[in-house]
Amino acid sequence: MGNDNTDIPVTVIGLGLMGRALAGAFLKAGHPTTVWNRTTSKADHLVAEGARPAPTAGDALKAGSLTIICLTDYEAVREVLDACELDGTTLINLTSGSSAQAREAARWAERRGARYLDGAIMAVPPAIGTAEAVILHSGPRPDFAAHEPTLGALGTVTYLGEDPGLASLYDVAGLAMMWSVLNAWLQGTALLGTAGVDAAAYAPFAQQIATVVAGWLPGYAEQIDRGSFPAEVSALETDAGAMAHLIEESEAADVNTELPKLIKAMAERSIAAGHGAEQYPVLIDEFRNPRG
Ligand code: FVH
Numbered sequence: 001m002g003n004d005n006t007d008i009p010v011t012v013i014g015l016g017l018m019g020r021a022l023a024g025a026f027l028k029a030g031h032p033t034t035v036w037n038r039t040t041s042k043a044d045h046l047v048a049e050g051a052r053p054a055p056t057a058g059d060a061l062k063a064g065s066l067t068i069i070c071l072t073d074y075e076a077v078r079e080v081l082d083a084c085e086l087d088g089t090t091l092i093n094l095t096s097g098s099s100a101q102a103r104e105a106a107r108w109a110e111r112r113g114a115r116y117l118d119g120a121i122m123a124v125p126p127a128i129g130t131a132e133a134v135i136l137h138s139g140p141r142p143d144f145a146a147h148e149p150t151l152g153a154l155g156t157v158t159y160l161g162e163d164p165g166l167a168s169l170y171d172v173a174g175l176a177m178m179w180s181v182l183n184a185w186l187q188g189t190a191l192l193g194t195a196g197v198d199a200a201a202y203a204p205f206a207q208q209i210a211t212v213v214a215g216w217l218p219g220y221a222e223q224i225d226r227g228s229f230p231a232e233v234s235a236l237e238t239d240a241g242a243m244a245h246l247i248e249e250s251e252a253a254d255v256n257t258e259l260p261k262l263i264k265a266m267a268e269r270s271i272a273a274g275h276g277a278e279q280y281p282v283l284i285d286e287f288r289n290p291r292g
Helices: 017-029 040-048 057-062 074-081 099-111 141-154 166-193 199-226 236-252 258-275 280-288
Strands: 010-013 033-036 066-069 090-093 115-122 134-138 156-159
Touching: 010 017, 010 057, 017 033, 017 040, 017 141, 033 040, 033 057, 057 074, 066 074, 074 090, 074 099, 090 099, 090 141, 099 115, 099 166, 115 141, 115 166, 134 141, 134 166, 141 156, 166 199, 166 236, 166 258, 199 280, 236 258, 236 280, 258 280
Parallel strands: 010 033, 010 066, 066 090, 090 115, 134 156
Antiparallel strands: 115 134
């Protein structure tokens, strides 16, 4: 987060909840900060704090060599930037979107003479400007290296690689992780609730399990990368037996069984394909080849 080049001017295009937080963090770090937003009144507070309002997006782009864009979606990005002169600018697009959109935006920016990094914000606006705000970037390494100290004003900046689609892919991979953990926790919370255990009582145990399972990931990842799944601690068919218990308990308690049935169905397909004696991460094939 340390930044000794706070004289570098930056531009922020898009002053929604997130864009205002980004511009505010640059201002706080001491960067001369130019801002533009379609609805001009959203710049008022930032301007009172020292931001320079640009009359048009094109003027905002000319104010500095580094422009952060944070709009609703990629369609809005194209709508705003299409008519602007981009030659010689560096764009860092922190708008959420798909990896395909990010790659297309990188090609489009290159055709227009701009340097382009894509990014994904893994944080909510109040965390911006603190180490808690993880901001992912992908695209040309030299461009990231050139701007990393400036971007550090926004949070913990991470570089993922040259493929501009990587930031978006990591973004959704992180969401997959988050929702899976939360849904598993909700399943357990609903089950225990039928025995009078409230959510707060179960939460510390659930947290412990999540931490233990997280610790398995590096070893399981090695198995996936090697493509070899010896059952070092448990075989998939043993896990499938426990999945059946989870379904039975849920049915008996009249708790939703959709999620456990989905998990068991995947395990059964893998067992039917001959992987019952292997370890859990062999299920990667169910994700990689959903149609078998
Ligand atoms: N807020 C959050 O917690 C999340 C965290 C993770 C990443 N996201 C992504 O950040 C992008 C912006 O999100 P936001 O929360 O700032 O969104 P809004 O407050 O709704 O602001 C949207 C801004 O986009 C402008 N805009 C939309 N369409 C256009 C357009 N066609 N032309 C020009 N500007 C456009 C909008 O302008 P206005 O309505 O104020 O005039 C706002 O500046 C988003 O990708 C999240 O997924 C945030």
